[in-house]
Amino acid sequence: MRPIERRIDAYLSEHLDRYLEETARLCAQPSVSARGEGMVECAQLVGRMLEAHGLAVRIFPTPGAPIVYGHADGISPRTLLFYNHYDVQPPEPLELWSSPPFEPTLRDGALYARGACDDKGELVARLAALDAVREAHRGSLPCGVTFVVEGEEEIGSPHVVSFVQEHLDLLRAQGAIWEGGGIDPEGRPVLTLGVRGVLSVELSVQTLTRDAHSGAAHRLPNAAWRLVWALASLKGPDERVRIPGFYEGALPPSPLDEELLEALPDYEELERQIYGVREFVRGLRGKELNRAVFEPTCNIAGLTAGYQGPGMKTVLPARAAAKVDFRLVPGQDPNDVLVKLSAHLQREGFGDVSVQCLGAMWPAKTAADAPFVALAARTGAEVYGRPALLVPLEGGSTPIYAFAGPLGDLPVVFAGVGYWDNRAHAPDEHVRLQDWLNGARHIARILEGFAAL
Structure with a gap:
């Protein structure tokens, strides 16, 4: 480990309690986009947080929830874009929560709250990584950073396309880290490269x-x-x-996609345990389940x-x-x-x-052989001590298409604080503290190496 990486890791560990308090404060603010609950208040809170982390902030109104924009210049002219969202899913059914969803609670090495993982905890982890890299560089960032934090991701991002089209000059970047990401059941970092x-x-x-x-x-x-x-x-x-x-x-999977799918683990038994499934769709078994995402x-x-x-x-x-x-x-x-x-x-x-x-x-997909993907994979392996798994396509959807095409075939990867049982969208959503810390360490290393690409 290089000295600068030791300084980054030490900074994050020393300030973990402060960042958890910041995460709890953000999670305590309801922001349920499905019913328009607390959206303006949460956008303003996010804006104040970005400013506190050294970003120049603008809040853009939309016909729905505001979009919060933040930017900081770096030594390199290259810019890394971060996409996050401050809206959350409705917390119901409330009776299935072990503690109130908007009263963040620490227990058993995890923070429980609606948004603790998806996506408020993740946003704070990225801001923490920003602080750690700036501190390691004595007040400077190696590259520019832009944050886009919207408030309607959970309802389909109906206004983000027009926002991007109207502000292309503010959003120019050479790579993007998307919301989501984390580790698989064996502790391997999972980097998703595409969405349906x-x-x-x-x-x-x-x-x-x-x-x-x-x-x-x-x-x-x-x-x-x-x-x-x-x-x-x-x-x-x-x-x-x-x-x-x-x-x-x-489009079917490309030959490179096929290689990546074959390299993914067989999660059949785990999914049987989680969901109690007796038979998968079309009788699929083993690694056939991985390839089926292209259907x-x-x-x-x-x-x-x-x-x-x-x-x-x-x-x-x-x-x-x-x-x-x-x-x-x-x-x-x-x-x-x-x-x-x-x-x-x-x-x-x-x-x-x-x-x-x-x-x-719309679907969106980044080429697996892009240099930015290689950087994210290499740094993920360094942090987690296991080779990164590259997932060419995942089953869900998110508005990558709104950014990637208009910004010149922008390469996008997922790298975050999640694990396979965060219970996002469900009662008892949580983020484990070690996952949060490792996610911040990973983001910091990507930020550290991005200027040299």
Whole structure:
């Protein structure tokens, strides 16, 4: 370990308590974008935090939640961009939390709170890395840094595209560290290089002006059955999506992707333990589960119709609705899928089923042989003492596309404070203190080496 890295690590360890207090303060501020709770207050808090860490800050209003921007120059003209978000998922069901979600609690070597990992704890870890590198360089940064901290990631980032397009001059960078990242169950650093796109829609149908007695089911149309039949037309038992043209443009994994997928561990047994799954989709086993991420999907996220309370109610529902999302692989376009979905329903005789688009994101993927990826992998191996795992594509979606293309094919990697059971989006979300510290050490080393790329 070089002397400068020792100074960085020592600084982070010595100031860990202060950064945990800062994380707790941020997590104590509710910022639930799904219901617009505390967004302005949290944006202002984030702005004050960035200023306290030596960044020049601007807060940009949007039709939704504000976007917080921070920048600091470095010795090199190169700039590293950090993307984070201050919004969090709703904490419900509250009864499943061991401690209140907005009252951060330290126990068993971890900080528990909504946002402790996703994404407030991660943001503070990156600011801590910034401090440590600046301290090791006696007040200077080796390269410039730009922070973009938005407040609508958890609801599909509806305003980040226009923000980027309107402020390209402020966002010029040569690499980006995205929110997320961490270690696998064996303690190996996991660097994600790509994400799928997503199209989220609500399908709804109304067959009557009001609910009716189920004794009229022999003559009155049932909205629930109508919707179920429409949903059944979207995908078959073989898991293939039946919308004509849905797979057009979908790119298979490249030869390099195939190598990376083969190098990933087999997590089948772990997933069986976590989810209690008896059989995976299409009978997949072993490393087939890793490769399946290159298959686009159609998922029913929620259904509502009629009476669903305790006991029995013989009702014929007048209205039914379903939330459906399509995860898309590189080469697919959510706008194109939306058009094809509507045309399919019309063609199949379901023209009465309305389609409302709730949000869309495009796929994005960084080349695994990019020098920036090599830097992140090398420094990850140094921090964790294990070779880094490169994941060419993960199943989720995030607005990388909004930055990567407009900023000139910007290379993007995930490197963070997570592990496989942080319970992000679920009750008892937490970040382990050692993971937080190692995540900050990793970010600091990437920042330290970025100027020389």
